[in-house]
Amino acid sequence: xxxxxxxxxxxxxxxxxxxxxxxxxxxxxxxxxxxxxxxxxxxxxxxxxxxxxxxxxxxxxxxxxxxxxxxxxxxxxxxxxxxxxxxxxxxxxxxxxxxxxxxxxxxxxxxxxxxxxxxxxxxxxxxxxxxxxxxxxxxxxxxxxxxxxxxxxxxxxxxxxxxxxxxxxxxxxxxxxxxxxxxxxxxxxxxxxxxxxxxxxxxxxxxxxxxxxxxxxxxxxxxxxxxxxxxxxxxxxxxxxxxxxxxxxxxxxxxxxxxxxxxxxxxxxxxxxxxxxxxxxxxxxxxxxxxxxxxxxxxxxxxxxxxxxxxxxxxxxxxxxxxxxxxxxxxxxxxxxxxxxxxxxxxxxxxxxxxxxxxxxxxxxxxxxxxxxxxxxxxxxxxxxxxxxxxxxxxxxxxxxxxxxxxxxxxxxxxxxxxxxxxxxxxxxxxxxxxxxxxxxxxxxxxxxxxxxxxxxxxxxxxxxxxxxxxxxxxxxxxxxxxxxxxxxxxxxxxxxxxxxxxxxxxxxxxxxxxxxxxxxxxxxxxxxxxxxxxxxxxxxxxxxxxxxxxxxxxxxxxxxxxxxxxxxxx
Amino acid sequence: xxxxxxxxxxxxxxxxxxxxxxxxxxxxxxxxxxxxxxxxxxxxxxxxxxxxxxxxxxxxxxxxxxxxxxxxxxxxxxxxxxxxxxxxxxxxxxxxxxxxxxxxxxxxxxxxxxxxxxxxxxxxxxxxxxxxxxxxxxxxxxxxxxxxxxxxxxxxxxxxxxxxxxxx
Numbered sequence: 001x002x003x004x005x006x007x008x009x010x011x012x013x014x015x016x017x018x019x020x021x022x023x024x025x026x027x028x029x030x031x032x033x034x035x036x037x038x039x040x041x042x043x044x045x046x047x048x049x050x051x052x053x054x055x056x057x058x059x060x061x062x063x064x065x066x067x068x069x070x071x072x073x074x075x076x077x078x079x080x081x082x083x084x085x086x087x088x089x090x091x092x093x094x095x096x097x098x099x100x101x102x103x104x105x106x107x108x109x110x111x112x113x114x115x116x117x118x119x120x121x122x123x124x125x126x127x128x129x130x131x132x133x134x135x136x137x138x139x140x141x142x143x144x145x146x147x148x149x150x151x152x153x154x155x156x157x158x159x160x161x162x163x164x165x166x167x168x169x170x171x172x173x174x175x176x177x178x179x180x181x182x183x184x185x186x187x188x189x190x191x192x193x194x195x196x197x198x199x200x201x202x203x204x205x206x207x208x209x210x211x212x213x214x215x216x217x218x219x220x221x222x223x224x225x226x227x228x229x230x231x232x233x234x235x236x237x238x239x240x241x242x243x244x245x246x247x248x249x250x251x252x253x254x255x256x257x258x259x260x261x262x263x264x265x266x267x268x269x270x271x272x273x274x275x276x277x278x279x280x281x282x283x284x285x286x287x288x289x290x291x292x293x294x295x296x297x298x299x300x301x302x303x304x305x306x307x308x309x310x311x312x313x314x315x316x317x318x319x320x321x322x323x324x325x326x327x328x329x330x331x332x333x334x335x336x337x338x339x340x341x342x343x344x345x346x347x348x349x350x351x352x353x354x355x356x357x358x359x360x361x362x363x364x365x366x367x368x369x370x371x372x373x374x375x376x377x378x379x380x381x382x383x384x385x386x387x388x389x390x391x392x393x394x395x396x397x398x399x400x401x402x403x404x405x406x407x408x409x410x411x412x413x414x415x416x417x418x419x420x421x422x423x424x425x426x427x428x429x430x431x432x433x434x435x436x437x438x439x440x441x442x443x444x445x446x447x448x449x450x451x452x453x454x455x456x457x458x459x460x461x462x463x464x465x466x467x468x469x470x471x472x473x474x475x476x477x478x479x480x481x482x483x484x485x486x487x488x489x490x491x492x493x494x495x496x497x498x499x500x501x502x503x504x505x506x507x508x509x510x511x512x513x514x515x516x517x518x519x520x521x522x523x524x525x526x527x528x529x530x531x532x533x534x535x536x537x538x539x540x541x542x543x544x545x546x547x548x549x550x551x552x553x554x555x556x557x558x559x560x561x562x563x564x565x566x567x568x569x570x571x
Numbered sequence: 572x573x574x575x576x577x578x579x580x581x582x583x584x585x586x587x588x589x590x591x592x593x594x595x596x597x598x599x600x601x602x603x604x605x606x607x608x609x610x611x612x613x614x615x616x617x618x619x620x621x622x623x624x625x626x627x628x629x630x631x632x633x634x635x636x637x638x639x640x641x642x643x644x645x646x647x648x649x650x651x652x653x654x655x656x657x658x659x660x661x662x663x664x665x666x667x668x669x670x671x672x673x674x675x676x677x678x679x680x681x682x683x684x685x686x687x688x689x690x691x692x693x694x695x696x697x698x699x700x701x702x703x704x705x706x707x708x709x710x711x712x713x714x715x716x717x718x719x720x721x722x723x724x725x726x727x728x729x730x731x732x733x734x735x736x737x738x739x
Contacts, residue, residue: 122585
């Protein structure tokens with residue numbers, strides 16, 4: 001069958017199972033958009049900015065477990081994708097971005113809307129391609145999807161010059177086994193000696209802690225993790241991206257570790273005699289000062305990416321492999337143990353955290369962000385998919401929305417991309433049309449990509465947007481308060497009226513500034529058949545506690561004040 | 572301590588850029604990098620010398636392997652290997668030093684590549700140390716220009732598999 005390059009793109013996407021593409025047309029990708037009308041089985045979502053397309057593809061991928069697809073034109077269209085690609089790269093999210101490029105004859109001439117996109121995106125993609133011959137196109141698309149979703153997933157970009165989209169060739173969709181990548185080995189073999197060593201350490205440990213990361217979700221190892229933890233009675237601490245990989249209500253679940261993890265979680269890590277790192281990468285936000293990190297612990301690292309071993313933290317045993325397979329191998333050899341003394345000790349620390357719980361404090365007339373998150377959690381019974389942006393609200397969500405289900409938190413972890421939540425929530429809504437989706441955003445980050453409100457309206461997505469509006473770039477302000485003598489340079493925000501703004505887009509919107517208004521507004525938003533927005537006007541200078549200052553020892557936390565201390569802080 | 576890695580890479584556009592970009596963004600300290608073609612037109616070969624006092628060579632190896640276009644990576648540091656470096660040196664010469672320079676070249680089995688009235692170009696291929704002492708020997712005469720290719724290396728005998736997945 002003779003097809004044009006443009007047609008081949010869509011034929012390949014359909015065969016890869018793509019149902020929705022997030023994109024924005026322009027000169028160099030026009031032939032592909034022209035061919036779109038022949039393929040009604042693909043739904044194209046017109047975003048308002050190419051960054052939104054990449055985040056939407058990212059949110060779709062995280063919510064569906066499939067590859068997300070974004071499309072843009074050359075030059076500025078492609079460079080607008082940079083932030084989304086870097087976000088997906090840091091969080092190992094499989095997306096494929098297709099960009100138009102100027103014709104091959106014009107490449108290198110500084111033609112209109114020409115950018116060296118493969119050059120620009122080289123360090124922020126798992127792999128990228130410039131297609132110079134239409135005969136390679138189908139094969140490259142096949143390869144790109146394979147690379148994006150296998151091994152440690154990641155973003156792949158395909159840059160396709162306009163003349164390649166227009167050229168015709170015989171279309172053959174290559175078979176999966178025709179993919180020839182001699183240097184790509186996503187599958188791994190586990191060496192038995194590492195295994196024996198790991199099992200010895202596990203069975204001998206008195207005070208072990210599991211550090212469960214994003215890898216648990218990506219290898220679908222939730223059941224194995226739970227069996228492992230229950231059999232060996234080992235408590236589970238989670239990374240931000242790991243939340244949901246183990247039920248929050250489980251007695252062995254500790255919750256989030258690291259910079260804004262609860263104190264008892266970090267205390268358990270610092271006192272542990274064995275750390276079991278499952279699909280996590282010892283990010284600096286997780287370890288604090290690596291020199292004093294978990295000083296008493298031997299460390300076992302199970303990880304799919306060999307370059308992560310001994311990168312940040314030196315480990316005693318490193319096992320490269322798919323986490324689920326590795327855990328299945330380990331499980332029969334892990335001995336049931338009574339570790340109640342260790343668990344009781346952690347519970348003592350946890351008791352101290354309970355006394356400091358801000359939920360027990362009286363907010364008076366003010367509305368606190370944590371109360372909003374808490375009430376949202378209660379109203380949705382912990383069952384919603386929550387997409388968060390970056391900053392204080394993100395940490396409060398991680399602390400107070402207790403995720404029971406896997407894949408129910410979508411957030412930009414590694415890159416910390418403000419503006420992520422709204423487009424990612426729109427993307428996620430295509431993967432889960434029947435589920436309740438909340439975008440929890442700060443007033444700062446929301447304004448970075450709020451143009452996507454129009455996309456939500458055009459596509460009538462049932463995305464609920466909760467703005468945690470404190471009139472500041474809150475997390476930056478928090479750092480200024482603690483480390484920069486309260487010099488609030490460039491952090492106060494003069495905001496638009498978010499309710500009127502939403503209404504201008506045709507979105508029903510509500511404003512809440514009292515605790516008693518929270519639940520009714522949530523219910524009102526839930527009743528809307530389409531996007532809805534709530535502007536939660538919260539206390540301006542709240543802090544995220546506890547906090548491990550950047551680079552400090554993990555046990556050197558700024559604790560959440562006790563209730564009576566709070567009064568002093570705010571008087 | 573120098574670590575010698577040999578990478579076989581797909582002979583495709585941009586692969587050298589990917590490797591160089593990796594070294595830059597991971598802040599790896601590289602002493603030399605040479606690239607050339609091999610017996611297989613689809614494959615190029617890179618010899619990479621890593622400054623192991625500043626950079627963990629196994630990290631370099633693992634990161635190279637992570638690049639899709641890198642087929643395999645051999646660590647030749649502790650293996651019997653043929654290692655060669657080539658240097659071209661343009662050195663000052665006059666009637667007084669001419670004979671001395673030729674004797675020095677002969678002692679190192681260097682070739683005379685060019686002679687002019689006031690300079691000559693000498694060429695030496697050898698192990699890195701040998702090349703280094705040759706350069707030191709020439710230094711007092713006045714080196715006008717010098718160019719080293721950087722190391723190329725190949726394991727002796729029949730080679731074993733360069734990399735086994737999952738084994739580090």
